[in-house]
Amino acid sequence: MNLHLLTGHYHLIPGNPAEILLGQDATPQAIHALDAQMGLDKPLLMQYLTWLLNVLRGDLGTSLVDHEPVSQLILQRLPVTVELAFGTMIVAILIAFPLGVAAAVMRGRVADFVAMFTATVGISVPPFWLGILFLLLFTVKFHLVANSLYVPIWQDPLKNLECMLLPCVATGIREAAVLLRMLRSSLMDALGEDFVRTAWAKGLKGAAVTLRHALPNALVPVLTAGGLQIAGLLGGLVITEQVFSLPGFGQLLVQSVFSRDYTTVQGTALVAALIVIIVNLLIDLTYSRIDLRIRTDGRMEA
Numbered sequence: 001m002n003l004h005l006l007t008g009h010y011h012l013i014p015g016n017p018a019e020i021l022l023g024q025d026a027t028p029q030a031i032h033a034l035d036a037q038m039g040l041d042k043p044l045l046m047q048y049l050t051w052l053l054n055v056l057r058g059d060l061g062t063s064l065v066d067h068e069p070v071s072q073l074i075l076q077r078l079p080v081t082v083e084l085a086f087g088t089m090i091v092a093i094l095i096a097f098p099l100g101v102a103a104a105v106m107r108g109r110v111a112d113f114v115a116m117f118t119a120t121v122g123i124s125v126p127p128f129w130l131g132i133l134f135l136l137l138f139t140v141k142f143h144l145v146a147n148s149l150y151v152p153i154w155q156d157p158l159k160n161l162e163c164m165l166l167p168c169v170a171t172g173i174r175e176a177a178v179l180l181r182m183l184r185s186s187l188m189d190a191l192g193e194d195f196v197r198t199a200w201a202k203g204l205k206g207a208a209v210t211l212r213h214a215l216p217n218a219l220v221p222v223l224t225a226g227g228l229q230i231a232g233l234l235g236g237l238v239i240t241e242q243v244f245s246l247p248g249f250g251q252l253l254v255q256s257v258f259s260r261d262y263t264t265v266q267g268t269a270l271v272a273a274l275i276v277i278i279v280n281l282l283i284d285l286t287y288s289r290i291d292l293r294i295r296t297d298g299r300m301e302a
Helices: 003-007 017-022 028-038 044-056 070-105 110-124 127-141 157-191 194-201 206-236 238-243 249-258 262-290
Strands: none
Touching: 017 028, 044 262, 070 110, 070 157, 070 206, 070 238, 070 249, 070 262, 110 157, 127 157, 127 238, 157 206, 157 238, 194 206, 206 262, 238 249, 249 262
């Protein structure tokens, strides 16, 4: 890496927060004074080390644009994206599990064809296009859902459901397609195992064999995919948040990049990385509950 990138005063991305805040008519003296006030006149390495030391003390810094604590901005925006992400996964599970199980059990039949066609359409159609289509159909044309601003669930659950239903369905269809394909493949492999044939030989019924014996063993790779999807959704819903005007975490990150609010960008990126780590840890701990052959220490039971 070029040493000048660390010892220089400016970031790789074009633009300067001071110029954006003061406008095009600002004098170089005013811009330099604001740079010094925000600490942007120091070398990049010094800026980063100062930010890192503050993080170790639990301080994510202050927004260069809003002049509010970054932690406060994140706490205001993160619940919206978390709600959207979990709502999306609920929709995905409600779609993927019935179709995935039916496709695996009735392989090569009509149910399998319908499930795979649904998965292909879900993967092919972008969520933002579905979001715009839903707004045109259900809000503009048929007036079934009002195009209202976001309302927290603890203030008005019905209003919250009304403004979150369409974005959750729009993004949930794509996530359902991924889970459906993985569940179908994993469950078909599990149905071919010896313990399943043994269960059939004992006279157990089809539903009991599929749901009690094969499905739990097929859920391990599905859980991995689902956990990664949740982690990715927390930072990847920015387009959906823009389409439905949701004040979420991803929207905060994009706005911070455009306004060159480096402190907020660093804070949101750090929180997003921590969320990915935590979600993957929780998924790993869940494995032993789903598949009893897997111990929490990572060894297989005899």
